[in-house]
Amino acid sequence: MKTNKELELAWEFVNHTNRSIFLTGKAGTGKTTFLHQLKKDSLKRMVVVAPTGVAAINAKGVTIHSFFQLPFGPILPETDLNNPSGFNRRFNKTKINIIKSLDLLVIDEISMVRADVLDGIDRTLRRFRNRDQVFGGVQLLMIGDLQQLPPVIRDNEWQLLKHVYNNGFFFSSRAFQECGAVTIELKHIFRQENPEFIAILNEIRNNNLSEASTRELNKHYQPDFTPKQNSGYVALTTHNRKAQAINQRELDKLRTEPKTYAAQIDGKFPESSFPNDEALELKVGAQVMFIKNDVSPEKEYYNGKIGKITYLDPEEVVVKCPDDDFEIVVKPEIWENINYTVDAETKAISETRIGAFMQMPLRLAWAITIHKSQGLTFEKAIVDTEGAFAHGQTYVALSRCKSLEGLVLKSKVSQNQIINDLNVTSFNEETKNMLPNQEILKDSKKLFQLNLIAEIFDFYKFKYHLNRILDIYYKNASSIEGSIESPVISMKNTITEFLKISHTFNIQLKELSEKGDLPESDPNIQERFKKGVSYFNKKIETDLVKPLETLEYTSDNKAIDKDLSKNLDEIENLLKSKHFLFENLSDGFSTKKILDLRAKSVFITEKSSKKTKKTIISGTSNVHLFEALRALRNEIAQENDLIHYQVFTQKSLYAMCEMLPLNENGLLQINGMGKTRVKKYGKAILEVINNYCEENNIEKTDEESEFEVKIPIKKKKVDTKKVSLKLFKSGKSIKEIANERALNPNTIFGHLAHYIPSGEVDITSLMPQKHYDELVKIIPGKTFENLSDLKHQLDEKYSFGELRLVLNELSNF
Numbered sequence: 162m163k164t165n166k167e168l169e170l171a172w173e174f175v176n177h178t179n180r181s182i183f184l185t186g187k188a189g190t191g192k193t194t195f196l197h198q199l200k201k202d203s204l205k206r207m208v209v210v211a212p213t214g215v216a217a218i219n220a221k222g223v224t225i226h227s228f229f230q231l232p233f234g235p236i237l238p239e240t241d242l243n244n245p246s247g248f249n250r251r252f253n254k255t256k257i258n259i260i261k262s263l264d265l266l267v268i269d270e271i272s273m274v275r276a277d278v279l280d281g282i283d284r285t286l287r288r289f290r291n292r293d294q295v296f297g298g299v300q301l302l303m304i305g306d307l308q309q310l311p312p313v314i315r316d317n318e319w320q321l322l323k324h325v326y327n328n329g330f331f332f333s334s335r336a337f338q339e340c341g342a343v344t345i346e347l348k349h350i351f352r353q354e355n356p357e358f359i360a361i362l363n364e365i366r367n368n369n370l371s372e373a374s375t376r377e378l379n380k381h382y383q384p385d386f387t388p389k390q391n392s393g394y395v396a397l398t399t400h401n402r403k404a405q406a407i408n409q410r411e412l413d414k415l416r417t418e419p420k421t422y423a424a425q426i427d428g429k430f431p432e433s434s435f436p437n438d439e440a441l442e443l444k445v446g447a448q449v450m451f452i453k454n455d456v457s458p459e460k461e462y463y464n465g466k467i468g469k470i471t472y473l474d475p476e477e478v479v480v481k482c483p484d485d486d487f488e489i490v491v492k493p494e495i496w497e498n499i500n501y502t503v504d505a506e507t508k509a510i511s512e513t514r515i516g517a518f519m520q521m522p523l524r525l526a527w528a529i530t531i532h533k534s535q536g537l538t539f540e541k542a543i544v545d546t547e548g549a550f551a552h553g554q555t556y557v558a559l560s561r562c563k564s565l566e567g568l569v570l571k572s573k574v575s576q577n578q579i580i581n582d583l584n585v586t587s588f589n590e591e592t593k594n595m596l597p598n599q600e601i602l603k604d605s606k607k608l609f610q611l612n613l614i615a616e617i618f619d620f621y622k623f624k625y626h627l628n629r630i631l632d633i634y635y636k637n638a639s640s641i642e643g644s645i646e647s648p649v650i651s652m653k654n655t656i657t658e659f660l661k662i663s664h665t666f667n668i669q670l671k672e673l674s675e676k677g678d679l680p681e682s683d684p685n686i687q688e689r690f691k692k693g694v695s696y697f698n699k700k701i702e703t704d705l706v707k708p709l710e711t712l713e714y715t716s717d718n719k720a721i722d723k724d725l726s727k728n729l730d731e732i733e734n735l736l737k738s739k740h741f742l743f744e745n746l747s748d749g750f751s752t753k754k755i756l757d758l759r760a761k762s763v764f765i766t767e768k769s770s771k772k773t774k775k776t777i778i779s780g781t782s783n784v785h786l787f788e789a790l791r792a793l794r795n796e797i798a799q800e801n802d803l804i805h806y807q808v809f810t811q812k813s814l815y816a817m818c819e820m821l822p823l824n825e826n827g828l829l830q831i832n833g834m835g836k837t838r839v840k841k842y843g844k845a846i847l848e849v850i851n852n853y854c855e856e857n858n859i860e861k862t863d864e865e866s867e868f869e870v871k872i873p874i875k876k877k878k879v880d881t882k883k884v885s886l887k888l889f890k891s892g893k894s895i896k897e898i899a900n901e902r903a904l905n906p907n908t909i910f911g912h913l914a915h916y917i918p919s920g921e922v923d924i925t926s927l928m929p930q931k932h933y934d935e936l937v938k939i940i941p942g943k944t945f946e947n948l949s950d951l952k953h954q955l956d957e958k959y960s961f962g963e964l965r966l967v968l969n970e971l972s973n974f
C-alpha cells in the first residue's frame with residue numbers, strides 16, 4: 162500500500178488509540194485500499210458494515226441493517242429498538258459475543274448513512290457493551306467522502322426526522338457529536354495526475370468553480386460526439402433509464418448472436434445485493450466494463466477497465482482492451498455474502514460465507530449511471546450532467562475520469578449543475594485544517610492505554626448486580642429463605658473500597674504517564690500495574706469469592722428465583738473474567754495483550770458447564786431431613802405433573818424440619834398443610850420424618866405431644882442401616898426388607914446405598930447392569946440444575962434412586 166503522512170496517521174489512530182475516526186478524502190485518494198490493508202494487517206477485532214448491499218459486498222462486509230437488525234424506517238429517540246415487533250431484533254448468542262468482544266467497527270460509504278441510523282448503531286452497542294459510553298466503548302472508523310452521494314431520505318421520513326436532526330447526514334447524529342471523532346483527510350490523489358484537472362475538481366468539490374475553470378472544462382463540450390469503435394469511452398448519465406437505453410440501443414446495433422449468461426446463486430444472497438445482472442446478455446463486439454479486480458497474479462483487469470468482447474463461449478468470454486497488446490480470457494467470478502461468527506478454538510471474529518453469487522465480472526459499458534460509477538476509474542468518459550438532481554453528482558461523474566484529455570462533455574458544465582449541500586459545506590469548513598498532529602496522536606495513545614488499564618481494575622459492574630440482589634431480597638424477604646443479606650452487603654462494601662482504590666490508582670498512573678513515555682513503555686507504570694494485579698487478585702479471593710460461597714438461599718417463587726440466579730451468575734462471570742485477566746497479566750501488560758485477553762474473557766464462561774444452582778439450606782439443624790423431604794416433594798410433583806410448591810411450600814418444609822410432626826394431627830399444625838394436602842401426601846411425609854427420627858434417635862418428649870420434640874434423648878442405639886444390610890446379605894430383596902421392617906422401599910434403598918463406597922454392596926445389585934452402563938455414559942454430557950431436572954431429561958425407566966447412585970459414584974472419580 163502506498164503511504165503518505167495522512168495514511169500513516171490514520172493507521173496509527175486506528176490501531177493504537179481508541180479515538181473514533183472520520184477518514185475522508187477526494188475521489189482516488191486510497192480510502193478503499195486503506196480498508197483492505199486494515200482488514201489484512203490490523204490486530205484489532207473488527208467488523209465492516211456498509212449502508213447498501215452492493216457497498217457491503219464491495220467492502221467485503223455486511224449491511225448495517227442486517228448486522229444491527231435495525232428497522233428500515235426512521236429511528237426516533239422514542240423508537241423501542243428492543244421490541245421485535247415488525248422486524249427481527251432478537252440477537253443470537255454469537256452476535257452478542259461478537260459485539261461484546263469488538264474493538265473496531267468500520268462503516269464504509271459513511272456519506273450515505275442517515276443520522277438516525279448511526280444513533281441506532283450507538284444504542285445497540287450500548288445495550289450489549291457499556292451503556293454509559295458512546296458506541297458502547299467501541300472505536301468507529303467511518304470511511305467516505307461527503308462530496309459524493311448523500312443518504313437517501315424520503316420526504317415523509319424527513320418530516321419525522323427534522324424535529325430531531327438539523328440534517329440527515331451522519332455528522333448530525335447525537336452519537337457523532339458526542340464521540341469526539343478526529344477527521345483525517347487523505348490529500349494525495351492516486352487517480353488523477355494532471356495538476357490542472359485536480360485543481361478544477363477541487364473547485365467543484367468546494368462549490369467555488371471559477372470562470373477560468375468553467376471555460377477550461379467546457380473546451381471538452383462535444384454535444385454530437387460519437388466515439389469510434391473500440392475507443393473505450395463510457396458514457397456517464399444521471400438517470401438509470403438513460404444508461405439502459407444507450408446500452409440496449411448499442412447492443413441492438415450489433416449483428417452478432419446474443420448469448421445469455423445465467424448467474425449461479427448459492428445460499429443466502431438477496432436480490433437487492435446482486436453485483437451484476439442475474440441474466441447477463443452479451444454479444445461479440447459489445448463494449449463492456451470489468452466490475453471486479455483480477456485476483457490472479459497476472460492482474461490483467463481492474464474494477465472499471467473498459468474493453469470489447471471478441472469471443473463468446475459457454476464457459477468464458479474473451480475481451481480486448483484498447484491499450485493492451487493481449488486478450489483477456491474472462492471466467493465467472495464469485496462475490497461472497499458473508500456473516501460474522503466466532504472461531505470455536507481461537508475465539509477470533511471470523512468471516513463465514515453464507516451465500517455466493519457467481520457471474521461474469523462484466524457489464525455492458527457504453528453507458529453507466531453516475532451512482533454506479535462511484536469508486537470506479539475510467540481512462541475515457543462521456544459525461545452528461547444535464548439533469549443532475551442530487552448533491553455530489555457532478556463531482557462524482559467528473560472525478561471518475563483520470564485526465565482532462567479523456568473527458569468529453571455532452572452538456573456544458575455550469576455552476577448551477579454543481580449541487581452542494583450547505584450542511585456538508587459547513588461541516589467541511591469546521592473540520593478544515595484540523596488534521597490531528599503527532600502531539601494529539603501521542604496523547605490519544607496514552608489515553609487509550611490508560612483507559613485499558615482502568616478497565617482492568619474497574620469493578621463498577623459488580624455494584625449494579627449486588628444492588629439488584631439486595632433490592633430483590635428486601636422487596637421479597639417473605640418469599641426467600643436463607644442467608645443473602647450479610648454476604649451481599651460484605652461484598653458490596655468490598656466493591657465500594659475497590660472503586661476508591663482503583664480511582665486513586667488511576668490518578669497516580671495518569672500522573673506518572675504525564676512525565677514519561679507511553680504507559681506500556683514506562684517501567685514505573687509497569688511495576689505499579691503488577692502490584693495492582695497482585696493486590697486485587699488476592700483481595701478478590703478473600704473478600705469476594707469467600708462471601709459469595711456463604712451466600713445461601715431458596716425460594717418457591719420462580720420469578721424471584723430466576724432473577725436472583727441471573728444476577729448471581731453475572732457476578733460469578735465477572736469474577737471469572739477478572740481472575741482470568743489478573744492471572745494472565747501478572748507479568749505486566751501491553752496494548753495487544755490486553756486487547757487479546759479482553760476479547761477472550763468474553764468467552765470464559767462458555768467453557769464451563771452450567772452448575773447446579775446454589776440453593777443452600779440454612780435455618781434448620783436437620784439438614785438431612787430437609788434434603789429427604791425436598792427430594793420427596795420433587796418426586797411427588799414429577800409423578801403428578803405439579804409445580805413443587807403445590808405439594809408443600811418452602812416455609813412448610815422448614816417448619817416440618819424444626820417441629821418434626823410424627824402423625825397427621827401434628828402435620829396439620831404446620832402452616833400451609835391443610836386437610837387436603839395431609840390427606841394426599843401426609844403418609845409419605847410422615848414416613849420420611851419417622852424414619853429420620855428413628856435413624857437419629859429422636860423421640861417425643863411427651864406421648865400426648867404430637868410434634869414437640871427435643872434433640873436428642875439417648876436410647877440404646879440400633880444401627881438401622883446395618884439391620885437392612887444384614888437382611889440384604891441374607892438374600893432378601895429391598896421390597897421384602899421394607900415389608901419386614903415396615904419401612905418405605907426408598908428408605909431401604911438408601912440404607913444399602915450407604916455401603917457402596919466401602920464395597921460391602923455392589924452398585925449393580927441395586928440397579929440393573931444395563932441402566933448403570935447407560936447412565937455412566939449419558940450423565941457426564943448433561944447440563945442440569947438438580948436431580949429433578951436431570952430426571953426430566955432422561956428416559957422414565959431410570960429411577961431417582963438410580964440417578965443418585967450413579968451421580969455419587971461419578972463425583973468420586
